Amino acid sequence: MALQDFRPMQERCSNCLNCRWVPFDKLKSERFGENCPSIAYNNFMTYSARGRFQLGQTILDGDADYTETITELVHDCMACGSCDVTCKVCRYNLEPLEHNIELKVDAVEKGKTLPAQAGIMAALKQEQTMIPGSKKAQRLDWAKGIQVKDLFKDKAEVAFYPGCKYSYDPKLQKVAQAALKLLIDAGADVGIMGNADACCGGRALQMGFRAEFTERAEANIKAFNTAGVKVIVTPCSDCYHALKRQYAKLGLAIEVLHTVEYLERLIEEGKLTFTKSVNMTVTYHDPCHLGRLGEPFVPWDGTEKKIMNQVHTWSPKRPRYNGAYGIYDAPRNVLAAIPGLRLVEMDRIREYAWCCGAGGGCSQTLPEYSAWTASERITEANTTGAEAMVTACPWCEANFMGAVDEHGKSIQVFDIIELVQQAL
């Protein structure tokens, strides 16, 4: 699709601004009632999904162009999908997230990018990672010392795919190591992608670099198919969304599981049992790309119709991604199985969770805004009385840890895998 294909959607946005707020019946407090970081931070209507529809229309009409301010505004969206869920509470025929990303694609194709994006995309092209300064030759260093199959030398059923952040971030590599060891110890027939291991490209798509995403996706799909695996397991929520939803659109037919789903299965099958108590009160942060954006891709082949020249509808009925079937229970079930652990919930959870601030590449491109978004979530976590915030994504964990360090916020931050490891 191109931006002009979204014109009917731009025209039928009803200006209700549901895309700014948690739905009334889900609202727990005024303080944590907003759901879009972009308009909450900038406090200007054009930053909302509604404003983005109007901006897209104005650009198509030739009445606005990508000035420096508008370029930054377009890329200021975290692609967190929160507006997409709340819009669909009252509307059935709009796709705000797809439009937000298409606006970015349009800007990128016209050369309108943010300064930091040049270095990120150069790293993707040269080193197949979204993390500038990291080298392809060091991508597998995190797995040194772990006896695991290389899927291009040995066959295995499961591919463990850690993603860029876990592969390179020295503070987080221990999580990928622990996850892989858990799988091996539970008897999984697992391997890693060896020299074919590379960025999923998901964040490139979130930033509007669709051609670069497609290139990475096609190469990775070919590699997974050549490896002949039956399941791909990833501990990264961004990778999870890319593989499960976006790659499926491009033909990937292999089952994709997040590590929390795999751990939940192991617990249910009695292959993972806990022997120690973790006496701690925690709150769980739903990563956007595991939660509301973790729903599977449903193929659809139909046409858009207009009834009475007013209502847009689709024949046959089109799948509706409203976040209701994201991955929310698996992480909570894993936490519930850990002896001694108590879970207390924040005001905004499941499909209405507030973004960690790292989405859409914003932790790398717009760091102040990203840190504010993380800081808001930590403030919300603090109101629960929890000692720690737990999540299931390295980008969330890193952004929260950064906000704790920089803003003097007091809460511990863990990945679920770290707590599972403590309980063994």
Ligand code: SF4
């Ligand atoms: S994008 Fe959706 S929720 Fe936002 S103003 Fe338009 S119709 Fe309302």
Ligand code: SF4
């Ligand atoms: S995707 Fe997230 S940041 Fe972007 S407009 Fe929607 S709610 Fe706001």
